[in-house]
Amino acid sequence: MSEEFEPKIVGFLCNWCSYAGADLAGTSRMQYPPNLRIIRLMCSGGLDPLYVYRALIGGCDGVLIGGCHPGDCHYTNGNYKARRRIAVLKTILRELGLGEDRVWLRWISASEGGRFAETIRDMVADLKEKGPNPLALSWAI
Amino acid sequence: MATIEVKDGNPVGAIQQLLRSILERGLVSAILAPQEIPSKKTVVQTLVRDPAKLDAANPLAPVFSVNSARILAKMCAVLAPQALADDTEAPDQTEAPDEPDESAEAEAGENQTQAESADQAADGPAEAPPIGVVLRACEVRAVVELVKLQQIDLAPFLIIGVDCWGAYSVPDYAAKVSAGPQDGSVTADFLKQAAAGTLPEDLRGACRICQFPVPTCADVAIQLIGEDINRQIGLQAGTDKGRALLAAMELDETPESDGRADAVAKLTEAKKALADQDLSDFLATIEELCINCRNCSAVCPICYCKQCVFDGQVFQYPLDKYLDWSGKKGVLGLPTDKLLFHLTRLSHVVTSCVACGQCEAACPNGIALGRVYQRISAAAQQALDYEAGRSLDEELPLSTFREDELAVAEN
Ligand code: SF4
Numbered sequence A: 001m002s003e004e005f006e007p008k009i010v011g012f013l014c015n016w017c018s019y020a021g022a023d024l025a026g027t028s029r030m031q032y033p034p035n036l037r038i039i040r041l042m043c044s045g046g047l048d049p050l051y052v053y054r055a056l057i058g059g060c061d062g063v064l065i066g067g068c069h070p071g072d073c074h075y076t077n078g079n080y081k082a083r084r085r086i087a088v089l090k091t092i093l094r095e096l097g098l099g100e101d102r103v104w105l106r107w108i109s110a111s112e113g114g115r116f117a118e119t120i121r122d123m124v125a126d127l128k129e130k131g132p133n134p135l136a137l138s139w140a141i
Numbered sequence B: 001m002a003t004i005e006v007k008d009g010n011p012v013g014a015i016q017q018l019l020r021s022i023l024e025r026g027l028v029s030a031i032l033a034p035q036e037i038p039s040k041k042t043v044v045q046t047l048v049r050d051p052a053k054l055d056a057a058n059p060l061a062p063v064f065s066v067n068s069a070r071i072l073a074k075m076c077a078v079l080a081p082q083a084l085a086d087d088t089e090a091p092d093q094t095e096a097p098d099e100p101d102e103s104a105e106a107e108a109g110e111n112q113t114q115a116e117s118a119d120q121a122a123d124g125p126a127e128a129p130p131i132g133v134v135l136r137a138c139e140v141r142a143v144v145e146l147v148k149l150q151q152i153d154l155a156p157f158l159i160i161g162v163d164c165w166g167a168y169s170v171p172d173y174a175a176k177v178s179a180g181p182q183d184g185s186v187t188a189d190f191l192k193q194a195a196a197g198t199l200p201e202d203l204r205g206a207c208r209i210c211q212f213p214v215p216t217c218a219d220v221a222i223q224l225i226g227e228d229i230n231r232q233i234g235l236q237a238g239t240d241k242g243r244a245l246l247a248a249m250e251l252d253e254t255p256e257s258d259g260r261a262d263a264v265a266k267l268t269e270a271k272k273a274l275a276d277q278d279l280s281d282f283l284a285t286i287e288e289l290c291i292n293c294r295n296c297s298a299v300c301p302i303c304y305c306k307q308c309v310f311d312g313q314v315f316q317y318p319l320d321k322y323l324d325w326s327g328k329k330g331v332l333g334l335p336t337d338k339l340l341f342h343l344t345r346l347s348h349v350v351t352s353c354v355a356c357g358q359c360e361a362a363c364p365n366g367i368a369l370g371r372v373y374q375r376i377s378a379a380a381q382q383a384l385d386y387e388a389g390r391s392l393d394e395e396l397p398l399s400t401f402r403e404d405e406l407a408v409a410e411n
């Protein structure tokens, strides 16, 4: 069954770095699996954890949060704050046994099209191994 | 530190006497303290200005009905009308000239909505005596967090924190009162067990595993743990305000009691041993038992938002949306957003959660939220090198960062 399973990933990408990195991967015709739905944010620091939970409970198998490398945030320090917030979110998921390793936080710059494509390939491989998100089977949304 | 003597083996009486005396001497303008209601079935917080009305005060009653940090935040919510007027001149002669207390209070009120002004208050003109507020340890910690969240201004208050061994739930306490206590009162029975180091097993869930029996950051701390409380009670000043109060009362300096540090450590260890529980049943519990009434949020001191995000338009869905979800999953549990609410609320509060367990007490279906919040908040605060209620100076962990940290959160 794991051959058949195609994980669904929601990617929250910041406008200035990771989204531009994804764009570069596209315009450079780099190959990466089509499992990702991108939501563009102005900054990773502006992501309310609510939307990560919403995606996971709604049944998506993984969530990628992409931001600028430390020191490179367009808004000076939004990514550092995002990192704290995501650390809390992962702690919550871990303590409740809800799979914090389905949430990835990765720094991808505007010039790192290759790193972006690789991230998606890695994530898809990892999620295929894990199998579908059990929360997808819950009655909750 | 200082000590006060306990007469007739009645520590509650000694604390009443203490509160009465600071009120009578005008060292405080009022006392906010829990008092037994006439039926004795519970205690409620009261604001007392008449020293004769402190006869039922009982800060040691092992029952915990509201986290009073919420009460203080509410008292700070409205800018006092007097403060709106420009009263830089001498006290207005036409306004209540025979009641100096009143205008003094207006001074205090001026600072109430601006937490930032707290440190300036000391330089202000004629300071009004503060309101003495008697709180248990987790309430003081919640006050500290709400000060940092700019919901409470400490200037008008003098915080009197009390050591806490724990409490029963409100219904359990009432049942014990009805059943007839052995030693005259549920408080006396409880203190006897606490002093003997054998805490009852039917304490509130959060109290059984509480890691913070001693108030931090209080102006004055009433120390009970490790004291022979039938003979004496310790008083420790933690701030200048507290030191001024103890000095005004002319109490003698006494050394800290020998057994105290050990007794506190022993109590904390015993409770810690009960804390480490698996939370993997949380998802099922929420799906089965939660009705999304959000009482847990309504009573939480840290859920202070004027309007919760879950009251917003984002969570009002058209009928089609329900059918859409149900179509995707095949079945949709209702009401919607129960798990989402809990995970979001956890994200919003765990960095400042003081593990008071009021959320659990408020749940109509008895969901054991206390252990959930205790464990997750401890883990999250540890990850960010923070401890809710530990210090007024430490920045709130989500409004700051360090450049070199939390590599574990990255992928
Ligand atoms: S759940 Fe979040 S938004 Fe709602 S009251 Fe609590 S802290 Fe505020």
Ligand code: SF4
Pocket: B206, B296, B299, B300, B301, B302, B303, B349, B352, B353, B354, B355, B356, B357, B358, B359, B360, B370, B373, B374
């Ligand atoms: S979440 Fe629960 S335990 Fe934590 S502060 Fe709020 S009411 Fe207290």
Ligand code: SF4
Pocket: B289, B290, B291, B292, B293, B294, B295, B296, B297, B362, B363, B364, B365, B366, B367, B369
């Ligand atoms: S009080 Fe209980 S039932 Fe109500 S929302 Fe909270 S956990 Fe759910």
